[in-house]
Amino acid sequence: MDQLLYPLRGALLGLAALTHVSANPIAPAASNGAQRLVEAYPAFLERVDGNDVVWRDGTRMPFEVGRTPASYVERLDHADLADQMSVPYPSLAPITPPAWNVDPGRMRFEPLFEKMYGASSGEVQRNLVGVAWFGQTLLFSKVNGADRALALVAADVAKQPELLAFVRPSAGTFVWRTIAGSSRRSTHAYGIAIDVNTRVSDYWRWSGAKEGARGLTYRNRVPLALVRIFERHGFVWGGRWYHYDTMHFEYRPELAAPHAN
Ligand SMILES: [Zn+2]
Known part of the structure; x- marks a missing residue:
């Protein structure tokens, strides 16, 4: 709407x-x-x-x-x-291939994130704490309770052992970088994003397509049960984007809360 x-x-x-x-x-x-x-x-x-x-x-x-x-x-x-805020995020909904250029949450006003989480690598790192993740310790921002949200995700995943293969090992959380092929900063730079297991993930750039082009073939192997756990704790999933990135979850409570849209 x-x-x-x-x-x-x-x-x-x-x-x-x-x-x-x-x-x-x-x-x-x-x-x-x-x-x-x-x-x-x-x-x-x-x-x-x-x-x-x-x-x-x-x-x-x-x-x-x-x-x-x-x-x-x-x-x-x-x-x-x-x-x-312009594209509603379909929290908890069934997984369907998103329409052309429908990427809920992918557009971000950078100064908001810089002011909350840090505007430099050093500022962001001062807010990072360790979160236990199935044998790994992941660095995540304590700002806005993002670290506690990730810990709650881990606790819920632990109750469904069939999901472990998708989250273990995590391919990473904090890294001060821009998004591949662009000048935009990744939410990994703020310590609020996690990539799960890349071996069972799909990413639109791996198809060689150009950003914004029509005709991407949607691919996903991540189960809805895992997506819903993250969403219930305030994360949005890159698998709900036309420019799909199915390993990627980021803490975005303004979009993920079921009441938000
Ligand atoms: Zn990612």
Whole structure:
């Protein structure tokens, strides 16, 4: 729904300006997205004020930055908070191949993550703690309780031994890097992402396709039972993206909470 409304937002803004119908400069669907952000990150975010998300320290970040509609890849490279919240994430739903360029959660407003988790490798690392993971100790951010969420995932997976082959060994968590083939920072850089066992995983880039191109063939071997465990604890899964990355889970409570959409 939010996704359908996205192209209309500019028109709605224009209408509001012309007719003075509303003191609130953003459409209702957009303000819902802003409110979901505030609810997901209560340690940092305090409230929504018009088009601004207001931090507890007084910082204001505009939810929507007015600009000309861009291509999908340009939006990925320059996403605002409205873009970040624009594609509903189908938490707990059956696994189906996502439609062209439907990548819920893949668009992110980088300054939000830098301010919460750290803007440099050193800043992020100061927030990392060890989480036990089936014989490994994984470094994960303690910010927003991401480490506790990962520990709860491990506890739930341990109750279903048939899932162990998919999560063990983890291919990694924290690494200060950009996403392969792009200049965008990976959520691995913030210590909030985990890759599970690559031997039973699939990644769109392995097909040699170009980002944003039509006709990707969706592949996945990760079971829904595992995906749902992660989602219940606030993670989104790369297997729900058109640009699928089925080993990849990241802590994104603003999208993963079943009530979020
Ligand atoms: Zn990953």
